[in-house]
Amino acid sequence: MKNPEEIFNLLKEKFGDSILGIDKDTPTEAIISINPGQIHRVSKFLRENEELKFDSLMCLSGVDDANGEKIKEEDGSEIIKGGTLSVYYHLHSVDLKHKITLKVSTPREDPKVESVENIWKSANWHEREAFDLVGIVFLNHPDLRRILMPYDWDEFTEEISRHPLRKDYKNPEFYQGMKVPY
């Protein structure tokens, strides 16, 4: 069983600059930030290393950080330009019973993160969900389709209403000829 700081030091030693830092200020858990292009390599290491053995991905969440520039529209709504979208990985080892949280941040205008689907199969649907609701594109994902929203949501709606969990999401007026805000 290792604590987050030991895991951070181990990763720092192995991957150097790809490990961006550890955030210990949060009241409940420490979060290790990682370069989005390196997450696959780091995850593989976390799973295969004998001392770590993170064999299970508990949760993968896409988050809109809403830390960009907020521009007011004429109708009172807000659009966010710039800033980042983040993915949080909650890992856990069934054998050794330790836990760790990873975080990658990617620019809002071109959100691309490597998929970890071939390391933990449970990432498959979680990544599809993050793609669907937050709009993060997972590279090398075998089946990146929408999962909760209708498959044809894009065809009928404008760009601002593609991904509901973005903070500047606006309800579309119509979907397939049906009024949306009923």
Next chain:
Amino acid sequence: MQLKTESMTLNMGPQHPSTHGVLRLELEIEGELVLNVIPHLGYLHRCFEKHAEAMQYNQVVPYTDRLDYLASIGNNFGYAITVEKLLGIKVPERVEYIRVIMAELQRIASHQVALGSNGADLGAFTPFLYLFRDREHILSIIEETCGARMLYNYIWVGGLSHDVHPDFVFKTKEFVEYYKPMIVELDNLLSYNKIFIERTANVGILPLDTAINFGASGPTLRGSGIKFDLRRDDPYSIYDRFDYDIPFGQGLQGTVGDCWDRYYVRVREMEQSLKIIEQAIDQIPEGDVKSAIPKRIKPPKGTAYARVENPRGELGYFIISDGNTNPFRVKVRAPSFVNLEVLGELCKGNLVSDVVAILGSIDIVLGEVDR
């Protein structure tokens, strides 16, 4: 002469009694043989996570009821624990005991539906009625206390919505005594029924490493032969004070990790829940259940992930707070959502009729799959 065969696509659901809700399975079949299963979700999607961002922390609780609507207490419990973790508050002893007893009662009620519908899907309708008869006892105990039979809104952040009814202790004890022989009856009626065993043993075998890799949890994981239960392995609330066993799949009727094992783990878990209730019910201390409820919930900036063992598996809440009265982001790691993913793997190479048995043994609730 070799005849040419061709696979065909069959839609099972969204309106199909054995999909336990509105789930569409696209089956690719060759004769009776299933080659591939593609689940299509989202028919019950109602943007719980988006709604939660527009609510204050305490207003989210009734929405969590509607995730896994067969185990609402568990959902409230998980949410309350996560927010309490974020706030750093401790709840009174009395609250802890009542929460645990309620959650265990709910676990039995939920397993009764799971076992009953698993049997009913395979043609055994009588056990279903027996189980629902007994579930009624639990529902009336809970109804007496919180006034609802399904969506309770009972466990609040920092406490409970009401203290228990004066009859609660008596009736719960009565139920525990009443229900013990009923589990034996269920065993005789369904668990060791020859036809039921034929339909479920050696069907849909889930190896342990696949189960872990797919993130399966709850009875679906334990059926594959591992003693892993969050109540013991990542203890929350006061579960470390009680003495109970963790049932796991042993392949008694076939191979470890088959449908029968997953079914049987649930039956034995009901026994263990009774054991926890028996220990807890005598120890409930006096106290005020509302004393620790914060007047205004405004957690500091930060994140919290907490998980509880729901009847269906690991229910996790990931909450990000930006220091306001509304959560910045609430993500639900629903056990059914993750367990359902393994379905495709299990069904390959089985017959169409086995899909029903496998789906019943995974026991999903679409309310939390689609959120």
